[in-house]
Amino acid sequence: MATNYATVTWDQLHRDARILAETLMPKGPFRGVVAVTRGGLIPAAIIARELDCRLVETISVVTYDEQERGEPKIIKSPEAAGDGEGFLVIDDLVDSGVTARIVRERLPKATFACLYAKPSGKPLTDLFVVEVPQDTWVLFPWDTAPLFIPPLARKAAQES
Numbered sequence: 001m002a003t004n005y006a007t008v009t010w011d012q013l014h015r016d017a018r019i020l021a022e023t024l025m026p027k028g029p030f031r032g033v034v035a036v037t038r039g040g041l042i043p044a045a046i047i048a049r050e051l052d053c054r055l056v057e058t059i060s061v062v063t064y065d066e067q068e069r070g071e072p073k074i075i076k077s078p079e080a081a082g083d084g085e086g087f088l089v090i091d092d093l094v095d096s097g098v099t100a101r102i103v104r105e106r107l108p109k110a111t112f113a114c115l116y117a118k119p120s121g122k123p124l125t126d127l128f129v130v131e132v133p134q135d136t137w138v139l140f141p142w143d144t145a146p147l148f149i150p151p152l153a154r155k156a157a158q159e160s
């Protein structure tokens with residue numbers, strides 16, 4: 001279980017997606033982009049815009065934690081991407097690498113890129129922007145909301 005949190009703001013996410021797009025430019029042009037839903041949708045939209053790709057497919061994988069039985073399952077197949085040749089797969093992050101492994105099996109010829117990578121999942125990516133420690137949980141902008149924090153002085157007064 002994660003013991004630390006890394007908060008990613010919309011600005012950081014946009015900046016990191018543009019950095020990834022820039023690194024991907026020399027590897028293209030790509031026929032299209034496959035977003036790994038749902039976390040890959042927004043990064044894929046930013047990257048498809050930068051790379052001028054109008055063909056955007058999706059793949060959806062449901063994974064289960066260790067307590068639950070069952071294999072990770074593709075519940076939406078990327079029909080337009082064939083075996084992945086000429087396609088770019090985008091996800092927000094790789095953690096254990098379970099999702100990336102099943103996506104790569106389905107699209108063996110695609111390039112797989114993501115914004116953030118933890119050490120266990122890193123070998124399954126062709127490209128990523130920032131490495132995150134394994135014990136850190138990444139909080140994406142869609143996972144969080146700004147919260148009121150009382151001033152320190154008020155907190156100190158309540159405690160005295």
Ligand SMILES: O=P(O)(O)OC[C@H]1O[C@H](OP(=O)(O)OP(=O)(O)O)[C@H](O)[C@@H]1O
Nearest residue numbers: 037038039093094095096097098099121
């Ligand atoms: O490397 P892994 O251990 O497989 O973890 C990484 C995956 O987990 C998250 O997706 P999640 O399955 O939570 O679904 P979501 O994208 O719909 O939020 C994240 O968006 C990656 O796709």
Ligand SMILES: Nc1nc2[nH]cnc2c(=O)[nH]1
Nearest residue numbers: 095136137138139140143
């Ligand atoms: N939001 C989020 N989802 C995940 N799924 C697997 N690892 C992570 C993580 O660090 N953050």
Ligand SMILES: [Mg+2]
Nearest residue numbers: 037038039040
């Ligand atoms: Mg996901």
